[in-house]
Amino acid sequence: MSQGSNPSFNSPFHLLRGRIIVSCQAAEGDPLDDLETLTRIATSVLRGGAGGLRAEGTTRIAAFRTLTQLPIIGIIKTYDANGDVYITPDFHSARVIVDAGADIVALDCTGRRLTAPEPWPELITRIHTELRRPVLADIASLEDALAAERAGADAVATTLYGYTAETAGIRSPSWLLLQSLVARLTIPILLEGHITHPQEARHALDLGATAVVIGSAITRPETITNRFVQVTRQTGIQSSSK
Structure with a gap:
């Protein structure tokens, strides 16, 4: 039996069942990359009924913690020399986000991280034993998810589908992947x-997802606006100024 079956680890995911989790993040240089701004966004989505939050960085997690007792998924993002992003790549990252108030630690649990200085299977064990927090495995494929479950992950999320070498450039949900995860896994699954x-x-x-995490479609006006603009251009109905 995997460590993911431990009720104390799974309790935040029970609270999230059937709920929308909002990822309140902003890339460096984004007009919304401001703590007060993101805190206001978090306040708004909580008022709108979000069942939990996903947050990056200790200051944001700590600020969001003052707003709610609902589950917070915490991450730290780092980048390699090629600009590729990695999610909570080491134990220090996991520890500081837990200290900041995260209920759940999300990790990059793709195959590319198995050869990292601190491979994620070891991180899962340390987070369970030393930090006493559940682990959300961010994955890109069924193979990633099965490996994460075997290693003791408490849940999986399809966060990295579209961001690995095998899935690069895909910008739509994979319903086939979700169906495969539901059919094969026994732990909670977040789309x-x-x-x-x-x-x-x-x-x-x-289709059987435990919960759904939404980011840009709710929190990024630039992305939302651009989606409307692109559609009007495609249909040729964008009005000209008079």
Whole structure:
């Protein structure tokens, strides 16, 4: 039996069942990359009914913790020389986000991180034993997810589908991947990434996802506006100034 079956580790995921989790993040240089701004966004989504938050960095996690007792998924992002992003790549990162108030630690649990200085299977064990927190495995494939479950991950999220070498450039949810995860895994499954419409979130839950994580479609006006602009250009109905 995997460590993911431990009820004390799983309790935050029980609270998230059937809920929308909002990822309140902003890339460096984004107009929203400001603690007060992101805190206001977090306040708004909580008022709108979000069942939990996903947050990057200790200052944001700590600020969000003052807003709610609902589950917070915490991460630290780092980048390599090629600009590739890695999520909570070492134990120090996990420890500081737990100290900041995260209920759940999310890790990059893709195959590319197995040869890292601190491979994620070891991190899962240390987070369980030393930090006493559940681990959310951010994955890109069924193979990643199965390996994460074997290593003791408490849940998986499709966060990295579209961001690994094998899936690069994909910007739509993989319903086939979700169905495969539901069929093969016994731990909670979060659909995260590329959701743009409420109907897609409903469809994910209907297919068996435990919860759905939504970011840009809710929190990034630039992305939302651009989506409208692109559609009007495609249909040729963008009005000209008079």
